[in-house]
Amino acid sequence: MWSFAGILECMATHRNIYARMGSEDNTIRKMDLCNQVAARKLRPEAPEGHFLEQLILDCAGWYY
Numbered sequence: 001m002w003s004f005a006g007i008l009e010c011m012a013t014h015r016n017i018y019a020r021m022g023s024e025d026n027t028i029r030k031m032d033l034c035n036q037v038a039a040r041k042l043r044p045e046a047p048e049g050h051f052l053e054q055l056i057l058d059c060a061g062w063y064y
Helices: 002-013 030-038 053-061
Strands: none
Touching (some): 002 053
């Protein structure tokens, strides 16, 4: 379900998953993203009020 939430985030934002965490020069490393997910500090999400928001939270929410 987690990976499906990631796909939905891409569909909702038209950007790579977790793109909001980086910058234009990609200063955040992939390992940093993995560590944040493992520490339960990061999960897929949609812009507030987006029609996919609740579905994404439901798919990613099992982890929390």
